[in-house]
Amino acid sequence: MTNLTIGGVPEHFNYPWYLTLKNKEYNKQNINLRWQDFPGGTGAMCKALRAGDVDIAIVLTEGIIKDIADGNPSKIVQTFVKSPLIWGIHVGAKSSFKNISDLEHATIAISRFGSGSHLMAIVNAYNQGWDVANLKFKVIGNLQGGIDALTNGEADYFMWEHFTTKPLVDDGTFRLIDDCPTPWPCFVIAVRDEVLENNFEEVKKVLDIINGKTKNFKQIDAINRILAERYEQQLEDIQQWLKITEWNDGKPISKNIITRIQNKMVQFKVIEKKKNSSNFIKNMYI
Structure with missing residues (x-):
């Protein structure tokens, strides 16, 4: 065996x-x-x-x-x-951010450097015409870390697979701002x-x-x-x-x-x- x-x-x-x-x-x-x-x-x-x-x-x-x-x-x-993969761009339910353009200088929660949540944040920034060099990241480990960081205000937005995080949107933990599919x-x-x-x-x-x-x-x-x-x-x-x-x-x-x-x-x-x-x-x- x-x-x-x-x-x-x-x-x-x-x-x-x-x-x-x-x-x-x-x-x-x-x-x-x-x-x-x-x-x-x-x-x-x-x-x-x-x-x-x-x-x-x-x-x-x-x-x-x-x-x-x-x-x-x-x-x-x-x-x-x-x-x-459809990446949802999420903010905390009580966040003041409403549109994707509001997020240009916001802090991004990522599971770790080199992860999908990190790399797709770069792809999304590029799509929006933002300066990638100015992106600010907060390493949070996993989805639960993302929940904690957005709830506590340690980070402003978090990208994770749309359908995996949909229950968190439904229960009012997250608010979905937009989606970013992988190219x-x-x-x-x-x-x-x-x-x-x-x-x-x-x-x-x-x-x-x-x-x-x-x-x-x-x-x-x-x-x-x-x-x-x-x-x-x-x-x-x-x-x-x-x-x-x-x-x-x-x-x-x-x-x-x-x-x-x-x-x-x-x-x-x-x-x-x-x-x-x-x-x-x-x-x-x-």
Whole structure:
């Protein structure tokens, strides 16, 4: 039995992993795959990949590209969710800020530097024509940290996945100012180089299993109600999320896609310069 550890955010995007683990589908392939929740998001998972604490991670595209460029010894093996991620731009319910233009000089809560909440704040600032060099950040760790920072006035706004934070908008903790979609596919699967070297076939089996599950995920009986209940969402919000979310069909990620994303990240000043796109990916299906 091969032991592998996988990390991901405890959100509805990753429910297909829960189902395959619950059904012991990896065990049937002689793989002991153990899941670890990362409420801190992509920055925390990049750190765990570097430390060898996880072997595989379901990470935000922009976060892992930046971290591989900065020396993370991992590769992207495929896209997981190919549709954009919708980032909600939230303020505290009692905040005086009303419009996105009010936020130009405000303090931004981020889970950590290099995380999606950090990088997408830069993308949003660029979209608004603000001076990215003047952005002010407050590191808050995770979603609960964001709630605390906005409630206590330690930060002014916080960007997190729209549907994950929708219950906090509904209950009056946050107020949604606007949305900012990622200009690229949102989640990819990253694997440590050492694991790809030693357990290539096992990783391939893991991908085959999860791609089989996501292929017909939307057709699972009552999946909208299951997700709404599990993630404490309104049914209509989950239905809308399912409508706009597309998982990967198992095709490998291309160098062209990585190059296009790097071009945008350089434009947004998220990374300084492009690197050879083949350094970021490993094609599992050659």
